[in-house]
Amino acid sequence: MPELPEVETVRAILEKRVVGKTVRDVLIRYEKIIKNTSSEEFAARLKGAKLTDISRRGKYLLFIFDKAILLSHLRMEGKYLLAADNPYSKHEHVVFFFTDGSELRYHDMRKFGTMHLFETTDLISVMESEPLKKMGLEPFDDRLTPDYLAGKIANSKRSVKSILLDQTIISGLGNIYVDEVLFLSRIHPAAPGGTLDRASLKLLIENVRIVLNKAIAYGGTTVKSFQATDEVSGRFQNYLMVHTKAECPSCHRPVSKIRVAGRGTYLCEHCQIKPAGADYL
Ligand SMILES: [Zn+2]
Numbered sequence: 452m453p454e455l456p457e458v459e460t461v462r463a464i465l466e467k468r469v470v471g472k473t474v475r476d477v478l479i480r481y482e483k484i485i486k487n488t489s490s491e492e493f494a495a496r497l498k499g500a501k502l503t504d505i506s507r508r509g510k511y512l513l514f515i516f517d518k519a520i521l522l523s524h525l526r527m528e529g530k531y532l533l534a535a536d537n538p539y540s541k542h543e544h545v546v547f548f549f550t551d552g553s554e555l556r557y558h559d560m561r562k563f564g565t566m567h568l569f570e571t572t573d574l575i576s577v578m579e580s581e582p583l584k585k586m587g588l589e590p591f592d593d594r595l596t597p598d599y600l601a602g603k604i605a606n607s608k609r610s611v612k613s614i615l616l617d618q619t620i621i622s623g624l625g626n627i628y629v630d631e632v633l634f635l636s637r638i639h640p641a642a643p644g645g646t647l648d649r650a651s652l653k654l655l656i657e658n659v660r661i662v663l664n665k666a667i668a669y670g671g672t673t674v675k676s677f678q679a680t681d682e683v684s685g686r687f688q689n690y691l692m693v694h695t696k697a698e699c700p701s702c703h704r705p706v707s708k709i710r711v712a713g714r715g716t717y718l719c720e721h722c723q724i725k726p727a728g729a730d731y732l
Contacts, residue, residue, distance in 0.1 A: 453525045455590065455623030456666035456687065458510050461531060465512070466505045468533055472549040473501045474516075481544035484557070487567045496568060497521070497547070508578065509586050509622030520577050522567040523557070529564030532556045587620040590659050595621065597652035604644035611647060612640035613712035615655070624659065627672055630694040630717045632658045639725040640711040640718055646726055665690065693717040
């Protein structure tokens with residue numbers, strides 16, 4: 452599942468390859484991808500629109516046109532392909548035709564991805580509308596501080612893993628990077644959030660930024676079906692410390708796989724000590 456670094460990688464590639472192009476037409480082959488308008492209106496609104504920028508909020512891509520803003524979430528397996536002449540596969544659900552003859556195809560094996568179209572160019576109003584308005588702070592936002600986190604999780608019995616996965620607290624983190632951040636911080640994933648002191652929260656925030664920055668630098672992680680584009684694979688999987696790993700890189704004991712917050716969770720039970728009384732919430 453693409454997380455923030457993968458979405459950022461896709462954003463950077465698309466920015467180089469499609470910004471500046473003008474939509475000639477849109478073909479919608481699976482209507483349910485489009486959430487807040489009809490496919491006819493979606494296509495009509497984008498015809499003749501020029502793509503001026505591509506931004507990101509959490510795991511959402513924002514295609515900013517000169518007369519609309521398109522919000523795209525890749526969910527489990529969505530990806531964009533830059534293609535022109537090969538026949539459509541059954542997994543290509545939305546095709547953007549540009550006036551220069553090139554095409555951008557949205558490919559999604561599981562069909563969980565979503566698109567929302569806003570008839571405005573005002574980014575702030577889109578940020579304040581569903582589905583973005585409930586999102587928590589970006590990991591690199593200066594307002595993400597130990598005090599902010601403490602305010603969100605005071606006395607919380609929820610596991611720290613579940614708190615870091617909560618998109619209304621911090622946006623963009625998913626299963627892979629949360630495992631990595633908790634290992635780097637030497638914090639057990641099932642530790643209740645309310646037990647973490649300010650120093651631990653500060654360490655967590657620092658490590659969120661370290662792990663995400665490194666993942667972005669390596670083009671994200673290519674796992675199973677996710678690829679940044681048809682031509683770029685992420686390389687961060689070569690630098691994972693515990694997620695999907697067999698041996699702890701620090702103490703060389705075996706890495707454990709348990710369930711926390713309903714997710715398969717990798718940790719070193721020697722380096723990440725479980726606090727007394729913590730359940731696998
Ligand atoms: Zn270890």
